Each structure stands twice: as structure tokens, then as C-alpha cells.
Amino acid sequence: MSSLPTTKEILGEHLYCAIEALQPQHAERLTGMLLELDNEEIIQMLQYDDLLKKRLQVAMEVLQREESKNKDLLGEKLYSRTEELEPVMCAKITGMLLEMDSYSIQQLLLSQDALQSAVSKAKEALLHEQSRDTSREDFTRNKQTLGEQLYQVIERDYPKHAAKLTGMLLELGQEELVHLLNNKDLMQSRVKIALDVIEQECPGR
The missing domain is CATH 1.10.1900.10 (c-terminal domain of poly(a) binding protein)
Incomplete structure (x- = not known):
């Protein structure tokens, strides 16, 4: 017999739905962060939109700082891996790939085929741009x-x-x-x- 969901789990489901409507891209991580608050405050956030938005703003600032740090680390790893595939244009290609979110970059680093494909597409785009510049x-x-x-x-x-x-x-x-x-x-x-x-x-x- 399965155990009944806890109060925290129930609140988490409601909180996720509320956050997803405001920040769909980061809903899962933001829900996890705000679930660290006590139940009473979570209930208040679910009752009052302004309070939820205020807490989300603070959580997003923390998330963005973490993203920035992660991007720096990922950028170093990505440059090193990209240099192996395309030593001549690796700096520009790395800059292009860093426009992606951290999760997508991590997926590239986990899959050689995905990274090779992304590097090839970025190189093709760069060569096309250079060709247009030369023509002009x-x-x-x-x-x-x-x-x-x-x-x-x-x-x-x-x-x-x-x-x-x-x-x-x-x-x-x-x-x-x-x-x-x-x-x-x-x-x-x-x-x-x-x-x-x-x-x-x-x-x-």
C-alpha cells in the first residue's frame, strides 16, 4: 500500500503549477528552492501572488548568479573540447555555443556526437557570414x-x-x-x- 503524500509534497505540486505559469523555463529549480521555506510561508505564497512574485524575484537572482558561475566553468570545458574538433575557429564557436542555456551545454559535453554536430553547424554559420562579409x-x-x-x-x-x-x-x-x-x-x-x-x-x- 502506497503511503499518502506529505503536506510538503502537496504544497510542492501546487507551488510548481503556480511557478510554471510565471517562470516555465526554471519552474523545477525554483520550486525546489522555495520548498525550503516553511509550510506556512509556502501557503501564503500560494494565496498571495505579490508575495510569490517577490520570492521568485529573489530566487531568480540567486539562480542567475549560479548560472553565471556555471557558465564560466562550462565555457572553459567547452572551449577545450571545441578546440579539439575545430582548432582554428574554436574561440568564436565556443562563444556561439555559450548562448545556449547551461543544461543544453552540459548535454553537449556529455555527448561527443551532439558536440560535433553543434560545432559543425556553428562553423557553417560562421563561414557563411564570412562569405557574405567578403562579398560585401x-x-x-x-x-x-x-x-x-x-x-x-x-x-x-x-x-x-x-x-x-x-x-x-x-x-x-x-x-x-x-x-x-x-x-x-x-x-x-x-x-x-x-x-x-x-x-x-x-x-x-
Whole structure:
């Protein structure tokens, strides 16, 4: 015959339900912490929401301090394990993985396969980001080079408006700019259109 639940166990069930509605992610740990209080105070917390919220705030502060200490320790272990799998990018990957909660990090440290998978995904994300950064840098460099070449061509015939005309034509795509630089007639046509716009905006100049 199973024994009847104790008062503490019954209060624990009610307390867990109340805490889960406010702090679902940490409900189990917070319930355990608050169950250390005497039964009378637990009953009061269940009766008065403000008191429960106040006790939860204090408990959360304690929990966050513990989390911070645990994260530091886990971070050292995670870096060491990540370095074995990916020595070049281990610092950045460790930083990414430390965005996870402590429990998830602990699970990674317990499973080599899970850690390998997480490191691979983080590395893939980093390489993708680096590729995008490189593409943006290349685009900027190419546009600047084309701008310089375009300015030199325009300046020969339209020195007064060379800067303005170059800026307007640089709004075009890179492929079209390259085409302009290789096609004198098309260049003259585009410049004339841009020049007409300038003269309409600033007649007599």
C-alpha cells in the first residue's frame, strides 16, 4: 500500500503549477528552492501572488548568479573540447555555443556526437557570414574601382559636372557599368541623359 503524500509534497505540486505559469523555463529549480521555506510561508505564497512574485524575484537572482558561475566553468570545458574538433575557429564557436542555456551545454559535453554536430553547424554559420562579409567588401572595392574609371572617362568631356555625373551613373549595376566603360556610344547616351537631368535641376549652370 502506497503511503499518502506529505503536506510538503502537496504544497510542492501546487507551488510548481503556480511557478510554471510565471517562470516555465526554471519552474523545477525554483520550486525546489522555495520548498525550503516553511509550510506556512509556502501557503501564503500560494494565496498571495505579490508575495510569490517577490520570492521568485529573489530566487531568480540567486539562480542567475549560479548560472553565471556555471557558465564560466562550462565555457572553459567547452572551449577545450571545441578546440579539439575545430582548432582554428574554436574561440568564436565556443562563444556561439555559450548562448545556449547551461543544461543544453552540459548535454553537449556529455555527448561527443551532439558536440560535433553543434560545432559543425556553428562553423557553417560562421563561414557563411564570412562569405557574405567578403562579398560585401568585394562589391565595395569593385564599385570604387569602376567609379574611378568612370570619372576619368567623363572628366575628359564634361569636367564641370564629372563628379555629379559619375555619382549618378554609379547608381547603375556593376554589369551595366562595365558595359558602359566598354561601349563609348552607350556611355555618351547615358551621360547625355544624366546631363539633361542636371540641367533641368540647375538650369544655366
